[in-house]
Amino acid sequence: MFDESSPIFQQLADRIADDVLAGTYAEEQQVASTNEFAAFYRINPATAGKAMNLLVDRGVLYKRRGIGMFVAPGARDLLVEQRRARFAEQYVRPLVREAAALGIDAAALTRMINQEDPS
Amino acid sequence: MSTAVEVSGVHRTYGSTTALRGVSTTVREGAICGLLGRNGAGKTTLLSMIAGQERPSSGTVRTLGHDPVESVEVLSRTSFVRDSQRWPDDFRIGHVLSVAPAFHAGWDPALARDLVADLRVPTRTPIKKMSRGQASSVAIVLGLASRAPLTIFDEPYLGLDATARQIFYDRLLADYAEHPRTVLLSTHLVDESESLLEQVVVLDEGRVVLDADVDTARASAWTAAGAAGAVDRVVGSRRVLARHALGGLASVTVAGSVDDALRREAREAGVELGSVSLQHFVAALGAGTPTPGVDDRAASVTTEGALS
Amino acid sequence: MSRATAVVRLQLVRRTTWFLVPLGIMLVAGVATVIIQLAIQRATGMSPSSPGYADSARNNPALAWSVSGYLVATGVASISSVFPVASSLGTTRRGFAAGTFLTHALVSAYLAVVAAAMLGLELLTGHWFVGIYVFDTAILGAGNVVVLLLVMFLGSLTAFTVGAVFGGVWLRFGPRGPLGVAVVAVLVLAGLLLALAPSLGDIAAAFEFWWLAVVGVALVLVAAGGTTLSLRGASVR
Numbered sequence: 001m002f003d004e005s006s007p008i009f010q011q012l013a014d015r016i017a018d019d020v021l022a023g024t025y026a027e028e029q030q031v032a033s034t035n036e037f038a039a040f041y042r043i044n045p046a047t048a049g050k051a052m053n054l055l056v057d058r059g060v061l062y063k064r065r066g067i068g069m070f071v072a073p074g075a076r077d078l079l080v081e082q083r084r085a086r087f088a089e090q091y092v093r094p095l096v097r098e099a100a101a102l103g104i105d106a107a108a109l110t111r112m113i114n115q116e117d118p119s
Numbered sequence: 120m121s122t123a124v125e126v127s128g129v130h131r132t133y134g135s136t137t138a139l140r141g142v143s144t145t146v147r148e149g150a151i152c153g154l155l156g157r158n159g160a161g162k163t164t165l166l167s168m169i170a171g172q173e174r175p176s177s178g179t180v181r182t183l184g185h186d187p188v189e190s191v192e193v194l195s196r197t198s199f200v201r202d203s204q205r206w207p208d209d210f211r212i213g214h215v216l217s218v219a220p221a222f223h224a225g226w227d228p229a230l231a232r233d234l235v236a237d238l239r240v241p242t243r244t245p246i247k248k249m250s251r252g253q254a255s256s257v258a259i260v261l262g263l264a265s266r267a268p269l270t271i272f273d274e275p276y277l278g279l280d281a282t283a284r285q286i287f288y289d290r291l292l293a294d295y296a297e298h299p300r301t302v303l304l305s306t307h308l309v310d311e312s313e314s315l316l317e318q319v320v321v322l323d324e325g326r327v328v329l330d331a332d333v334d335t336a337r338a339s340a341w342t343a344a345g346a347a348g349a350v351d352r353v354v355g356s357r358r359v360l361a362r363h364a365l366g367g368l369a370s371v372t373v374a375g376s377v378d379d380a381l382r383r384e385a386r387e388a389g390v391e392l393g394s395v396s397l398q399h400f401v402a403a404l405g406a407g408t409p410t411p412g413v414d415d416r417a418a419s420v421t422t423e424g425a426l427s
Numbered sequence: 428m429s430r431a432t433a434v435v436r437l438q439l440v441r442r443t444t445w446f447l448v449p450l451g452i453m454l455v456a457g458v459a460t461v462i463i464q465l466a467i468q469r470a471t472g473m474s475p476s477s478p479g480y481a482d483s484a485r486n487n488p489a490l491a492w493s494v495s496g497y498l499v500a501t502g503v504a505s506i507s508s509v510f511p512v513a514s515s516l517g518t519t520r521r522g523f524a525a526g527t528f529l530t531h532a533l534v535s536a537y538l539a540v541v542a543a544a545m546l547g548l549e550l551l552t553g554h555w556f557v558g559i560y561v562f563d564t565a566i567l568g569a570g571n572v573v574v575l576l577l578v579m580f581l582g583s584l585t586a587f588t589v590g591a592v593f594g595g596v597w598l599r600f601g602p603r604g605p606l607g608v609a610v611v612a613v614l615v616l617a618g619l620l621l622a623l624a625p626s627l628g629d630i631a632a633a634f635e636f637w638w639l640a641v642v643g644v645a646l647v648l649v650a651a652g653g654t655t656l657s658l659r660g661a662s663v664r
Contacts, residue, residue: 004395008333035297038296039293039296041314042288042289044315047317167663189520189521191519194519204515206508206512207508210512218433218516221432261515
């Protein structure tokens with residue numbers, strides 16, 4: 001479920017963020033507890049806690065003492081903004097590099113992109 | 120942060136064999152710590168000392184704040200079932216279940232019964248006559264149901280099939296979440312147990328060669344693959360843990376961490392960088408032939424993540 | 428002290444070993460005695476009411492000795508095979524030695540009480556209706572229940588603790604341990620015999636039954652001490 005590419009807590013945080021982005025969690029909705037995540041993903045609760053804390057630091061979640069973790073208002077927009085900043089480096093750069101290696105020029109690349117997403 | 124276990128400069132010799140050399144480590148109270156390494160690396164010896172069953176030849180061990188040897192405070196709060204545990208003749212799982220409450224204040228009989236059922240431990244077979252896997256199940260029942268503040272599992276996976284391992288995994292995590300305790304777990308199965316762990320200590324030939332939190336440990340090595348010449352150039356003088364060559368290609372496992380400069384250099388040289396699973400890293404750590412003297416300094420990776 | 432009681436529970440969880448088998452052995456020895464004595468009655472034509480019959484029938488130590496081998500073996504196992512589990516469950520070596528010794532004392536008391544009850548039954552039934560002397564024997568006090576209790580208790584305890592010290596040295600020294608103890612014991616006995624040889628006649632004349640009790644107690648103490656010391660250095664594996 002988690003690979004060796006990066007720390008488990010980071011991968012879990014990304015997964016939860018994915019869910020927020022996809023709308024699985026609505027804003028102000030309570031998310032599962034640290035222990036529940038730990039049991040579900042079969043990981044150490046401390047690791048799950050680290051993931052949650054990371055998301056709290058990023059402003060995606062917030063904690064209500066004695067109750068649990070909730071999706072922060074504006075979390076979706078925040079995540080979109082964060083991911084957009086990473087988009088170029090994470091997706092575009094490898095795409096351009098691979099295209100260059102295969103001899104696909106910018107025009108051909110643009111055509112392929114348009115084919116993928118006619119909208 | 121309070122400490123459950125503190126080991127300092129522990130040496131242990133048996134006659135002419137040295138089982139442990141200068142072992143030092145600390146385990147936070149309430150952490151799940153994995154003790155990894157090859158057979159004969161000294162894992163059981165170290166655990167035995169932490170459990171107060173043996174004395175170090177030199178150095179100190181402090182368990183739950185006390186010297187564990189002959190200490191009722193420590194022994195009554197510790198559970199340690201060895202991988203090579205010996206049982207009295209005719210002793211059955213039922214005997215263990217009826218006696219354990221007298222030794223462990225937190226013993227949970229319901230949990231014990233559930234585990235016996237889930238792990239399918241035969242109730243009529245003497246433990247001495249059980250298969251390796253069944254005996255491991257007994258050890259797991261004893262360790263988990265004890266709720267001992269310090270619970271030590273010595274190679275708990277031996278002989279267990281995949282289903283039983285998952286059951287152990289899940290039950291340990293579930294119980295740990297509700298009733299936190301310090302868990303020491305020695306195992307070969309690094310891949311499977313990795314996500315359970317908070318801290319990782321690797322022993323090789325009686326020495327600590329890695330002692331870090333699990334994330335740092337996972338980030339302590341990387342691979343470089345590509346044309347042999349290019350790979351060797353990129354790797355430079357860094358410490359190589361393993362090297363595989365096939366024709367003109369090479370794949371090298373290197374200790375240390377990857378920074379942006381390295382990433383750029385690798386990209387320019389056409390060398391592919393990859394991450395290393397903890398299992399692979401531990402295996403590579405254990406594969407080297409020891410060089411007397413040199414290994415003491417070059418061999419360790421500590422919590423700071425740096426080579427020391 | 429609570430750890431010692433935990434060890435007692437651990438030891439006694441194998442009820443068959445401690446409570447049933449010794450009874451079974453005594454039963455078998457008793458039955459054997461019955462058969463032999465009946466056979467003797469028929470062969471010699473003597474009847475229980477003949478003069479001197481009682482004395483010769485009482486000269487039968489079978490019952491007292493029948494369980495001794497088993498008790499020694501159980502004593503050995505109570506240390507050597509139980510120590511690893513006890514360590515795993517969490518007990519100090521002192522606690523284990525104390526708890527095991529307490530177990531030996533408890534079971535010895537049990538055996539003594541059972542034998543006393545059987546003696547009572549034997550006397551009540553007029554020696555099992557056919558004049559068989561099983562518990563009413565010379566070595567057990569010839570019908571004196573106090574002597575029987577003492578002999579059974581101390582005898583059993585001695586057997587257990589002697590077994591235990593063998594178990595302890597085996598744990599500590601491996602197979603050479605028991606051999607060493609046996610050699611030392613033989614040497615000590617030989618030494619004593621040689622030293623006392625000139626006065627053996629006088630000793631035999633002055634011999635009192637209770638001297639054996641003193642020897643028994645001394646043996647028990649030495650064995651218990653030896654066991655505790657061995658356990659100190661014993662490895663758990």
